Amino acid sequence: MIVADKKPMEEIIEQVKDYRKLLIAGCNECVTVCEAGGKKEVGILASALRMYFMNQGIKADIDEITLERQCDHEYLEEIRNNIDKYDAVLSLACGVGVQFLAEKYLSTPVYPGVNTCFMGVTEERGVWSERCQGCGQCLLGKTAGICPISRCAKRVMNGPCGGSSNGSCEINKELDCAWQLIITRLKELGRLDDYETLMPIKDWSTERAGGPRKVVREDVRQ
Amino acid sequence: MNYPNSIRIVRMPCTGKVDVLHMLRAFEKGADGVYIVGCMEGDCRFNNGNLRARKRVEQARRILNAVGVEGERIEMFNLSSGEGPRFAEIATEMTERVMALGPNPLKEGKKKMAA
Numbered sequence: 660m661i662v663a664d665k666k667p668m669e670e671i672i673e674q675v676k677d678y679r680k681l682l683i684a685g686c687n688e689c690v691t692v693c694e695a696g697g698k699k700e701v702g703i704l705a706s707a708l709r710m711y712f713m714n715q716g717i718k719a720d721i722d723e724i725t726l727e728r729q730c731d732h733e734y735l736e737e738i739r740n741n742i743d744k745y746d747a748v749l750s751l752a753c754g755v756g757v758q759f760l761a762e763k764y765l766s767t768p769v770y771p772g773v774n775t776c777f778m779g780v781t782e783e784r785g786v787w788s789e790r791c792q793g794c795g796q797c798l799l800g801k802t803a804g805i806c807p808i809s810r811c812a813k814r815v816m817n818g819p820c821g822g823s824s825n826g827s828c829e830i831n832k833e834l835d836c837a838w839q840l841i842i843t844r845l846k847e848l849g850r851l852d853d854y855e856t857l858m859p860i861k862d863w864s865t866e867r868a869g870g871p872r873k874v875v876r877e878d879v880r881q
Numbered sequence: 882m883n884y885p886n887s888i889r890i891v892r893m894p895c896t897g898k899v900d901v902l903h904m905l906r907a908f909e910k911g912a913d914g915v916y917i918v919g920c921m922e923g924d925c926r927f928n929n930g931n932l933r934a935r936k937r938v939e940q941a942r943r944i945l946n947a948v949g950v951e952g953e954r955i956e957m958f959n960l961s962s963g964e965g966p967r968f969a970e971i972a973t974e975m976t977e978r979v980m981a982l983g984p985n986p987l988k989e990g991k992k993k994m995a996a
Binding site for chain 2: 667706711715717
């Protein structure tokens, strides 16, 4: 899932303090799972902003909605008939949702309510960590299911660097060395010979180095 | 055993059921202070309900501070069901704290809005 973190309340207030009719739009997908922008967070933020405006003696209307997704046309269409009622929208979706909402409703300012962080997993409730950088050419089959792109600080492709020590990365002792994990797992799988195979130079053009990316699938396109 | 009659008790099955939103809504609706009374830490029938409640109280306090309502107006207490006198003591302590802080500042804001 896409992992996001809540923006500080002060930053959110600064963004929306001049508006009087505000829609807070949550998203029922990734940001709900990582407890940053789901229905509950929308309710809490709406209550907090109502109190902020009330405290300032300002009358403000703050409505709440949580869409199934903000990264698909069909769900964003649900607010088409109401969007003009609002001075601004505060979207608690990831950066993708915020942008898609802004693209769709050109005359309404849209503000982000979360900081979008990475694609990752829930290690335990309250702890999320990165697992994928969307490099566009998945090599997990060669690395025993552990990604050296997203989990190695240097993104090296052929074994650990000199900073690997007792299974930890030099940038942080709490951080596992991805290559140590890969070698251990290859050993467990009886595939240590794979480690001897030199990886070819990676084509980074399918990653961000090649500019904004697009997937076009003619087989499913309408 | 007496405690201040300004206290309104809301019964919950466990403090773990108390949500941040419940606490915020109480202030939004004009409560001058809110405190959560849970079982002793380590004695929760549902293992960690009171520990979760404490974290939620802390979260609510941070939000209240950010929107200009004094965070001291919210507090979490732990005591066992046999400690009636302590319950009364806490009620008095919170009442005195809230009296010193004065009314919920949102009430003043509401008056301004109405004017």
